[in-house]
Amino acid sequence: MATDLKLNKYIAISGVLRCRTGTRIGGSKEDLEIGGLDNPIIRDPVDKMPYIPGSSLKGKLRSLLEYKYDRVGWTSKQGRVVQNRASGEPCGCAQELSVCPVCTIFGPHKVSKHDLGPSRIIVRDAVLSDESRADLAKLLEEGLQYSEVKTENMINRKTGVAENPRAVERVPKGTKFILNISVRIFKGDDEAKIKAYIKEAVTMLEQDYLGGSGTRGYGWVAVENLTIDGEKA
Ligand SMILES: [Zn+2]
DSSP: OOOOOOEEEEEEEEEEEEESSOBOOBOOGGGSOTTOOSBOBOBOTTTOOBOBOHHHHHHHHHHHHHHHTTOTTEEEETTEEEEOGGGOOOOBOOOOTTTOHHHHHHOOTTOOSOSSOSOSEEEOOBOBOHHHHHHHHHHHHTTOSSSEEEEEEEEOTTTOOEEEEEEEEEBOTTOEEEEEEEEEEETTOOHHHHHHHHHHHHHHHHHSOOSSOGGGTTTOEEEEEEEETTEEO
16 A cells, blocks of 8 residues: 655654663774774764764664564565565565564665655764763863773684784763654554554664674663653653
8 A cells, every 4th residue: 555645743752872881883984083093983073072873873773673573685576575584685575564664664675666655764863962972071181082992802712812902982881872763654654553663673772782892792772761752652
């Protein structure tokens, strides 16, 4: 069933992402002067503050739902919908919400012609809270650019000696980012279901991780003060 392209309303979802551990969203080396870190985090080019790009956040939420609902690797070709999990690609089944929670909300992967209407979710860049902005500014006095630097080693299996130390930049634990999501509800949309799926993805984030090196402790976040459409979620 094709979506009726009458936009009924927007739903606001907001909250705070508090880093329970140091968190690393990778940036570009080019942004740093010569002699800088090998592994810088992403920063706003103007005020140099770390932030979490909406694209990173959206990709993470999407992938969590894809794992949960077995939507990895689906494609739609000439009306035939098939799954190839081995591809590891995001869902491109382009099926309606009752079949696939991902394609309607996030947009079908690599499908330009479909009947789902525009992606429902708009994930803003998550910027630092005012409080964290002030806290991290103190680090500036220590010569750190709103971040911490962690040195990591690899243990040589034969000698047991730590080798190849590398400096990795992270935002320190306790840092808070403002979560801001807008959801478009079109005529005929199952609003309750869309809200529930997004809430589920955001909640799963707490069990998973954000950014790099999550399996070894980075990027554990708590979602605090989550509100959906003005109501505490
Ligand atoms: Zn899909």
